[in-house]
Amino acid sequence: MKKRLMIISCLVGAVLLIMPEVRSVFALSDAYKDNIYNPGSLKATDSVLKVKVGGKAPDFRLKAVSGETVSLDRFRGKKNVVISFVPAAWTPVCSDQWPGYNIVREMFDANDAILLGITVDNIPTLFSWTNQMGKLWFPVLSDFWPHGAVAKKYGVLRSDGVAERALFVIDKKGIIRYIDVHDINQRPSLGVLMGELEKLKRGK
Amino acid sequence: MMRRMLWFFLLTWGLVLFGPAGGRPAGPLPVGGKLPDFTLGMPKDAAEKSYLGLSGSGAFKIPQIRAKTVIVEIFSMYCPYCQKEAPDVNRVYEKIEADPALRGKIKLLGIGVGNSAFEVGVFRKKYNILFPLFPDGDFALHKLLGEVRTPYFIGVKIGPDGSHHVIYSRLGAFESVEKFLDEIVKASDLK
Numbered sequence: 001m002k003k004r005l006m007i008i009s010c011l012v013g014a015v016l017l018i019m020p021e022v023r024s025v026f027a028l029s030d031a032y033k034d035n036i037y038n039p040g041s042l043k044a045t046d047s048v049l050k051v052k053v054g055g056k057a058p059d060f061r062l063k064a065v066s067g068e069t070v071s072l073d074r075f076r077g078k079k080n081v082v083i084s085f086v087p088a089a090w091t092p093v094c095s096d097q098w099p100g101y102n103i104v105r106e107m108f109d110a111n112d113a114i115l116l117g118i119t120v121d122n123i124p125t126l127f128s129w130t131n132q133m134g135k136l137w138f139p140v141l142s143d144f145w146p147h148g149a150v151a152k153k154y155g156v157l158r159s160d161g162v163a164e165r166a167l168f169v170i171d172k173k174g175i176i177r178y179i180d181v182h183d184i185n186q187r188p189s190l191g192v193l194m195g196e197l198e199k200l201k202r203g204k
Numbered sequence: 205m206m207r208r209m210l211w212f213f214l215l216t217w218g219l220v221l222f223g224p225a226g227g228r229p230a231g232p233l234p235v236g237g238k239l240p241d242f243t244l245g246m247p248k249d250a251a252e253k254s255y256l257g258l259s260g261s262g263a264f265k266i267p268q269i270r271a272k273t274v275i276v277e278i279f280s281m282y283c284p285y286c287q288k289e290a291p292d293v294n295r296v297y298e299k300i301e302a303d304p305a306l307r308g309k310i311k312l313l314g315i316g317v318g319n320s321a322f323e324v325g326v327f328r329k330k331y332n333i334l335f336p337l338f339p340d341g342d343f344a345l346h347k348l349l350g351e352v353r354t355p356y357f358i359g360v361k362i363g364p365d366g367s368h369h370v371i372y373s374r375l376g377a378f379e380s381v382e383k384f385l386d387e388i389v390k391a392s393d394l395k
Contacts, residue, residue: 029283030353030376100282103330191322
């Protein structure tokens, strides 16, 4: 009896101990209230890159929430491009990442860069979700159908069908200059990304 | 015997979970309680240091700040509500500084949870934040403060002997600058 009690107690204790870790550790904005689904801690990365730094960035055409169709090629010779893949709408880290980018347009401008946000969600979902972020200055693109085709082309489609939390910096010639397939559970540092854009500007 | 054993296990796990090593449970700090034990890096900026009434280098604790009450804003550069509310929080600061009965007695600071020094700097510059901001890049303070959603405001009253207690604890943006400041002033017994 004592033994059983001890085992039960240990199990309950273990679950309770793990719980705070499962609980979101992200400083989620009150803007989303209780509408964010917490998937818990996920495998850091779950795909194999198909592109590399120094290689040509595969072109794509995707529909934006605004209704326009955006292709990567249209920026060739004009702008450096940052592609921010995030896993899914209405999830913890993603819901913070773009609102942060939304207040640093000047930094992108200063480095002659534009930002393209991509998820594998469909347009109505992206519409509702990004509406909570305030007005975004950058296009949000839907890689929904054929499902995750662009993410797959870049090698950042996870085995469960969502994208990695990945950043690609592409120069004006269409060459990939920086890749960060980040731990899906964590937000990439803005300082590091801006450092990479500044490197491009300085011609390094 | 059984009951005693049960109590023993409950007590043990209670200590593990809620004792000093287990951190505190999620949720805002209770009014009347104390701040968790943490330090912030001493500001390098002389004006910020003088505003907070601090000297030296290294780290400091909030109750060391020269004030009767300290308002702590838990924010994130990445949080849309914090962005939207930033001008209002600046107005709280301005109202305090413009009122001879409050100036020097209520001080304001922000902690950017999950924000690096670079990210806190971005927020400061973007919204021309008038009061000191501190980074919490690894969410360590966020965990200690109950992993609250942002923004979150804490009022801390500091006694002449350096003791302190929480007099205000509010989740989410405040509705009006005047009402917020009024609540803080009342809870501080300053007017």
